[in-house]
Amino acid sequence: MKPPELQFSYKKVISFTEKQHQSLITLDNYGVNVNQFIRQAVKEKLQRDWKTIKESKNKEYCPF
Secondary structure, X not given: OXXXXXXXXXXXXXXXXHHHHHHHHHHHHOOOOHHHHHHHHHHHHHHHHHHHXXXXXXXXXXXX
């Protein structure tokens, strides 16, 4: 089943090393949707690290 079409409204420009670029080309040659692959990787990373990210933002400064 194909996921529903999404409306992307925010753009972020990122850079890759030559080795990463070649890896993405290889994935594309195997029929992988590279854009979806990158979005899924970012989503998984945020889910995995969200607790740490959230904790650091909510820390209150206490000099004692």
